[in-house]
Amino acid sequence: MSKPIKLFLGSLSVLLLLGAALYLGEPEADAQASDNNPAKLATPKPLSEFQLMASDGRPLNRDRLKGKWTLLFFGYTHCPDVCPTTLSELATMAGQLTPEIHKDTQFIFVSVDPRRDTPQSLAEYVQYFDPRFIGATGSIEELAVLVRQLDSKFSLGTSPLGEAIVNHSSAVMVIDPQVRYYARLSAPHYAEDLLQQYLALRQHTPGTPIP
Amino acid sequence: MNLYQRLATLIPFLLLACANLAQATEDLEIHDAWAREAPPGAAVMAGYLTLHNHSSETYTLTNLQSPQFEKVEIHRTEERDGMTQMIKVSQVILGPKDSVRFQPGGMHLMLMKPKKPLKAGAKISLTLSFSGETSMQVTLPVKKAEASIHHDMQTHMH
Ligand SMILES: [Cu+2]
Numbered sequence: 001m002s003k004p005i006k007l008f009l010g011s012l013s014v015l016l017l018l019g020a021a022l023y024l025g026e027p028e029a030d031a032q033a034s035d036n037n038p039a040k041l042a043t044p045k046p047l048s049e050f051q052l053m054a055s056d057g058r059p060l061n062r063d064r065l066k067g068k069w070t071l072l073f074f075g076y077t078h079c080p081d082v083c084p085t086t087l088s089e090l091a092t093m094a095g096q097l098t099p100e101i102h103k104d105t106q107f108i109f110v111s112v113d114p115r116r117d118t119p120q121s122l123a124e125y126v127q128y129f130d131p132r133f134i135g136a137t138g139s140i141e142e143l144a145v146l147v148r149q150l151d152s153k154f155s156l157g158t159s160p161l162g163e164a165i166v167n168h169s170s171a172v173m174v175i176d177p178q179v180r181y182y183a184r185l186s187a188p189h190y191a192e193d194l195l196q197q198y199l200a201l202r203q204h205t206p207g208t209p210i211p
Numbered sequence: 212m213n214l215y216q217r218l219a220t221l222i223p224f225l226l227l228a229c230a231n232l233a234q235a236t237e238d239l240e241i242h243d244a245w246a247r248e249a250p251p252g253a254a255v256m257a258g259y260l261t262l263h264n265h266s267s268e269t270y271t272l273t274n275l276q277s278p279q280f281e282k283v284e285i286h287r288t289e290e291r292d293g294m295t296q297m298i299k300v301s302q303v304i305l306g307p308k309d310s311v312r313f314q315p316g317g318m319h320l321m322l323m324k325p326k327k328p329l330k331a332g333a334k335i336s337l338t339l340s341f342s343g344e345t346s347m348q349v350t351l352p353v354k355k356a357e358a359s360i361h362h363d364m365q366t367h368m369h
Contacts, residue, residue, distance in 0.1 A: 080247065080255040082316060084257075084356070128251055169293060170295035
C-alpha cells in the first residue's frame with residue numbers, strides 16, 4: 001500500500017528538482033562557481049512552524065525570523081569549549097558588520113539542554129557575549145521540531161557518575177529573511193571566515209544583482 | 212625512632228622528589244596557558260596550554276589537580292555522528308621531542324566546579340602529574356576570550 005505512494009512522491013520530488021534547476025538555469029551555476037560556497041544549500045528549505053521561548057520572554061517562532069537574516073547555533077550553557085568559543089567568534093563577527101547589515105541580522109543561541117537551561121538563565125548567558133544575542137529553548141519535543149528541519153541533531157544522556165551529557169550539531173545555521181534554511185557554516189568557526197561566508201551568502205541571494 | 216632518624220629516612224625520598232621535579236622542569240615545557248572565563252551560570256571552565264617534551268624520554272600525563280576546583284579532567288572535543296561531543300581522556304602520552312596542544316575545539320582541560328567564581332584577571336594554579344611521580348606546576352591566567360587563535364598562530368609561523 002505504501003510503496004506506490006512512495007514511488008509517486010519520489011518522482012514528484014525529481015520533477016520539482018528538475019523544475020527548479022530549469023528555472024534557475026545558468027546564472028545560478030555561475031553564482032555557485034564564483035562564490036564557491038559549499039555552505040549554501042542548492043535549494044533553500046522553507047521552515048514550517050516551530051515554537052520555543054526566547055530569553056526576552058517572547059516566543060521564538062517562524063514569525064520572528066521573517067524579514068531578517070538569522071544566524072543560529074545549537075548548544076548549552078554548561079558547555080565550556082565549543083559553545084563559548086563559537087559565541088565569542090560570532091560576537092567578534094557581529095561587531096564587524098556594518099550598522100545596516102547588523103540591523104537585519106539576528107543571532108540566536110538555542111539551548112538543547114532544557115534540563116538545566118531556562119529562557120531566564122539564557123538571557124544572562126548570551127548577553128555576556130553580545131547584548132544583542134538572543135537565547136531560546138523549549139521542551140525536547142519543541143526543540144526537535146526545529147532541530148530536525150535544520151538537518152541538525154542533539155542527544156541528551158547521563159554519565160555513569162551522574163553527569164549530564166549533551167551532544168549537539170556544531171554548525172552555524174543560516175536562515176534567510178523568507179524563513180528558509182539557507183546555508184550551513186561548518187565548525188570550526190572563526191570570526192573572519194564567518195563574516196566572509198555570511199556576506200558572500202547575502203550577496204548571492206537570487207534576485208540580488210551581483211556587483 | 213627519634214626525630215632525626217625519622218628525617219634521615221625521608222632524605223632519599225626528598226632527594227628523589229627534587230630530582231624528578233628538576234628533571235621535569237628541564238625536560239618539559241608549558242606555554243600559552245590560559246583558561247576561558249566562565250560565562251554567567253556555567254559551572255565549568257576550559258583551560259588550554261601547549262606542552263613540550265624536550266627530552267628523549269616518554270612522559271605520560273595522568274592526573275590534574277587544582278586547589279580552586281573540585282575536579283580537573285582532560286577532555287577532547289570530537290565530531291561524532293554529526294554531533295560535537297566531549298570525550299574524557301584518561302592519559303596523554305608525550306613521546307620523545309613530542310608536543311601536545313590543548314586548544315579550543317580540541318583537547319582541553321575541563322575545570323569543574325570552581326570553589327569560588329574566577330573572573331578575567333584571576334590566576335589558576337594547576338598541578339600536572341605524570342607517571343613516575345613527576346609533577347609540574349603551571350599558572351593559567353583567566354581571560355575573557357582569545358578570539359581567532361587559529362589565525363594568530365598562522366601569522367606567528369610565517
Ligand atoms: Cu570538556
